[in-house]
Amino acid sequence: MNIGEAAAATGVSTKMIRYYEEIGLIRPPSRTTSGYRVYSEADIHDLRFVRRARDLGFTVEQMTELMALWHDRSRASADVKRIALEHVKLLEQKVQELQEMSQALTHLAANCHGDHRPDCPIIADLAGDHCQSDHNHATSLGKGFEKLR
Numbered sequence: 001m002n003i004g005e006a007a008a009a010t011g012v013s014t015k016m017i018r019y020y021e022e023i024g025l026i027r028p029p030s031r032t033t034s035g036y037r038v039y040s041e042a043d044i045h046d047l048r049f050v051r052r053a054r055d056l057g058f059t060v061e062q063m064t065e066l067m068a069l070w071h072d073r074s075r076a077s078a079d080v081k082r083i084a085l086e087h088v089k090l091l092e093q094k095v096q097e098l099q100e101m102s103q104a105l106t107h108l109a110a111n112c113h114g115d116h117r118p119d120c121p122i123i124a125d126l127a128g129d130h131c132q133s134d135h136n137h138a139t140s141l142g143k144g145f146e147k148l149r
Contacts, residue, residue: 006039010047020050025064058087 007014020026026046029037039047049070053063062083069075069083108122 001039001044003037003039006037006044006047009044010051012047012051017047020047023060025050025060025067056087057091058083062087 001009003014003017006012007017012020017026021028026043029039029043031037046067049067050063053066058066065083066080069080104125105122108125111121113119
């Protein structure tokens with residue numbers, strides 16, 4: 001398969017395939033005498049593995065470690081489980097942060113008149129003007145957002 005066919009078969013864009021090859025996440029495919037990449041079934045399986053791991057939100061570092069474990073038939077499943085559970089912990093932290101951000105925005109929006117007047121607790125919070133009395137509770141909005149970056 002050429003790179004376009006590999007991309008279509010795996011759902012990984014050609015740009016990402018080249019990137020994953022460049023950073024060593026996937027093995028470089030064989031090449032024709034004219035230099036074109038040729039993907040084998042094993043390469044396609046690797047790309048599908050990466051695609052599924054990416055869909056689950058694993059980082060490149062985690063995917064690299066998981067790929068190495070997948071290829072190591074003498075691996076300990078405990079190693080795989082450790083990576084997965086560490087990732088679950090991070091996902092749960094992000095969920096908590098997103099919930100806090102949602103609550104903060106909901107609070108700010110509930111206290112915004114949403115009319116012709118210029119006073120707005122949402123803008124005041126974003127500007128860091130915490131002098132308005134009713135939106136001090138919403139300061140976690142900025143903190144939660146910064147944690148997600």
